[in-house]
Amino acid sequence: MTNSLNLPIDRASPVPLYHQVVKGIEAAITSGELEAGSKLENEIDLAASLNLSRPTMRKAMDELVRAGLLVRKRGVGTQVVSSQVRRSLELSSLFDDLVQRGGKPSTEVLTFSHLQATPAICEKLALAPGSKVYHFTRLRMVDGKPLALMENWVRDDIVKIDESTLAGEGLYALLRTGGVNFRLAKQSIGAAVATKHQAGLLEIDSASALVTMERTAVDDKGRNVETGQHVYRADQYSFEMTLVQR
Amino acid sequence: MTNSLNLPIDRASPVPLYHQVVKGIEAAITSGELEAGSKLENEIDLAASLNLSRPTMRKAMDELVRAGLLVRKRGVGTQVVSSQVRRSLELSSLFDDLVQRGGKPSTEVLTFSHLQATPAICEKLALAPGSKVYHFTRLRMVDGKPLALMENWVRDDIVKIDESTLAGEGLYALLRTGGVNFRLAKQSIGAAVATKHQAGLLEIDSASALVTMERTAVDDKGRNVETGQHVYRADQYSFEMTLVQR
DNA sequence: CAGTGGTCTAGACCACTGC
DNA sequence: CAGTGGTCTAGACCACTGC
Numbered sequence: 001m002t003n004s005l006n007l008p009i010d011r012a013s014p015v016p017l018y019h020q021v022v023k024g025i026e027a028a029i030t031s032g033e034l035e036a037g038s039k040l041e042n043e044i045d046l047a048a049s050l051n052l053s054r055p056t057m058r059k060a061m062d063e064l065v066r067a068g069l070l071v072r073k074r075g076v077g078t079q080v081v082s083s084q085v086r087r088s089l090e091l092s093s094l095f096d097d098l099v100q101r102g103g104k105p106s107t108e109v110l111t112f113s114h115l116q117a118t119p120a121i122c123e124k125l126a127l128a129p130g131s132k133v134y135h136f137t138r139l140r141m142v143d144g145k146p147l148a149l150m151e152n153w154v155r156d157d158i159v160k161i162d163e164s165t166l167a168g169e170g171l172y173a174l175l176r177t178g179g180v181n182f183r184l185a186k187q188s189i190g191a192a193v194a195t196k197h198q199a200g201l202l203e204i205d206s207a208s209a210l211v212t213m214e215r216t217a218v219d220d221k222g223r224n225v226e227t228g229q230h231v232y233r234a235d236q237y238s239f240e241m242t243l244v245q246r
Numbered sequence: 247m248t249n250s251l252n253l254p255i256d257r258a259s260p261v262p263l264y265h266q267v268v269k270g271i272e273a274a275i276t277s278g279e280l281e282a283g284s285k286l287e288n289e290i291d292l293a294a295s296l297n298l299s300r301p302t303m304r305k306a307m308d309e310l311v312r313a314g315l316l317v318r319k320r321g322v323g324t325q326v327v328s329s330q331v332r333r334s335l336e337l338s339s340l341f342d343d344l345v346q347r348g349g350k351p352s353t354e355v356l357t358f359s360h361l362q363a364t365p366a367i368c369e370k371l372a373l374a375p376g377s378k379v380y381h382f383t384r385l386r387m388v389d390g391k392p393l394a395l396m397e398n399w400v401r402d403d404i405v406k407i408d409e410s411t412l413a414g415e416g417l418y419a420l421l422r423t424g425g426v427n428f429r430l431a432k433q434s435i436g437a438a439v440a441t442k443h444q445a446g447l448l449e450i451d452s453a454s455a456l457v458t459m460e461r462t463a464v465d466d467k468g469r470n471v472e473t474g475q476h477v478y479r480a481d482q483y484s485f486e487m488t489l490v491q492r
Numbered sequence: 493c494a495g496t497g498g499t500c501t502a503g504a505c506c507a508c509t510g511c
Numbered sequence: 512c513a514g515t516g517g518t519c520t521a522g523a524c525c526a527c528t529g530c
Contacts, residue, residue, distance in 0.1 A: 014507095016517080016518060016519090017518080017519075018518080018519090037468055042495075042496055042497080043496085043497070044496090044497090052519085052520090053519060053520045053521060053522090054520090054521080054522090055301070055518095055519070055520075055521090056518080056519060056520080058497090058498090059518090059519095068430050071429050071430075071466060071468070072496095072497065072498095073466055073496085073497075073527090073528080074496065074497045074498065074526070074527050074528075075495075075496050075497065075526075075527040075528030075529075076495090076496065076497080076527085076528060076529080077495085077496060077497080078496090078497080079468070081430070081464075081468065183317050184314050184317075184327070186486070186487075187486070187487050188484045188485065188486050188487075189435050189457070189484060189485040189487075190437075190455075190457055190480050190483070190484035190485070191436075191437030191438070191455040191456055191457040191458070191480035192437070192455045192480060193439060193453065193454065193455045207439065207453055208439065209437040209438045209439045209455055209456070210437055210455070211435070211436055211437040212437070218327075220317060220319055222283055222317065222325065222327060234436050234437035234438060237436070238434045238435060238436035239434065239435040239436070239485075240432070240433070240434050240435075241432075241433050241434075241435075241487075260526095262498080262499060262500090263499080263500075264499080264500090288514075288515055288516080289515085289516070290515090290516090298500085298501090299500060299501045299502060299503090300501090300502085300503090301499095301500070301501075301502090302499080302500060302501080304516090304517090305499090305500095307516095318515095318516065318517095319508090319509080319515085319516075320507070320508050320509075320515065320516045320517065321507075321508040321509030321510075321514075321515050321516065322508085322509060322510080322514090322515065322516080323514085323515060323516080324515090324516080
């Protein structure tokens with residue numbers, strides 16, 4: 001009743017072995033080779049059959065447990081999470097759905113300026129009072145249909161931004177190209193009722209519900225690079241997440 | 247410029263060594279002994295100075311990196327995340343804030359029944375069509391002020407529930423007492439405008455914004471034990487989360 | 493009791509960074 | 512180049528589960 005595994009492990013590859021195992025088990029689960037709910041061989045035998053050490057095998061399985069694909073219990077064993085559960089885990093946000101189904105995302109820059117930041121923004125970005133920042137608002141669309149209104153403030157001492165580069169490339173691509181390595185982001189998700197201005201831009205009735213998101217992103221040097229307030233059409237967007245018991 | 251560590255490690259304790267290290271470093275950061283932004287000793291020396299093996303030291307540091315307290319870079323070293331960033335990471339939801347500040351949470355059971363589930367609920371709980379479930383609605387308050395309206399459906403083949411036990415104990419405590427070990431939950435967060443009924447119960451103007459949350463929780467046997475729809479007053483509640491770059 | 497995952501050791505070699 | 516984290520090995524002993 002337990003599943004052995006026959007994964008392609010390439011020791012010459014630059015891809016870490018544990019990562020190859022993660023991808024291999026993921027694929028076996030997706031293809032149905034590893035059946036929903038079925039038990040895996042114990043991790044010691046599994047490691048041996050792939051010619052891997054147990055810690056490497058365990059590291060791979062840890063990742064799959066954290067991703068919600070496997071469930072482990074001491075003294076008992078490791079199981080593939082049931083397909084019914086997995087389907088629900090795989091649900092992504094409506095927006096991602098739209099994009100995955102072939103929708104074309106696009107972004108329109110509505111306003112752009114380079115100005116002195118308010119005290120509140122200085123605090124969020126950990127800048128000295130009076131520092132200058134880029135400030136801009138953008139409208140995010142899928143298949144020409146408006147989905148989100150995004151307002152952002154970005155430090156001006158890392159990457160030079162202007163309206164045309166922003167329109168062409170997208171904020172995160174632009175910052176990454178400029179050498180920013182993001183490490184952390186703090187997000188807060190809430191709700192609001194659309195103002196007339198927002199409703200007009202998002203093409204919804206005023207007094208419709210909006211999902212609101214505030215985010216501050218930090219790079220590997222500890223700089224708060226960017227902060228923003230986004231609002232999404234509640235009829236088109238929700239945040240999906242999987243919580244795994246630790 | 248690098249920080250050594252002098253943590254109390256108790257090898258006789260049943261608490262795993264790596265967990266003692268996590269707690270110790272957390273405490274050192276909180277107390278200011280490890281300064282914000284400062285560099286730690288390299289992990290090999292750190293392990294040696296605590297008489298631990300490197301893998302154990304690394305496991306502890308992995309956890310702190312995932313929690314957003316440390317930042318690592320290959321070839322460079324490990325740093326304590328700056329205090330400015332950390333403060334923002336430590337922000338919790340408004341509701342938790344209220345409770346931490348000494349607010350008293352309480353729950354009122356509004357309706358309770360044991361009935362045949364709709365097809366939609368059967369699908370969410372992976373039950374055979376026509377199965378019976380517990381269905382109830384509750385009002386969650388802090389200091390007597392309404393914050394959330396919760397509607398839940400629970401399988402009836404695991405734990406016997408009635409209105410009085412639910413009112414006394416809380417749903418999750420009740421299920422845990424009944425031997426349920428939760429493993430996964432799938433959550434979806436969105437927004438809506440309050441109906442008149444909701445507005446009345448939550449003591450807000452109708453047409454106010456609500457944060458909506460749908461959740462299905464799965465136990466270690468792969469059973470979808472519980473599903474629910476909760477709505478929160480948007481002026482009192484938001485979901486806070488930290489994303490760590492993997 | 494046998495079987496399983498949980499923790500831990502004492503090493504090794506490599507890849508990347510910054511000088 | 513020296514210093515750092517990233518990956519990997521081949522074991523060991525323990526704690527928990529279910530019979």
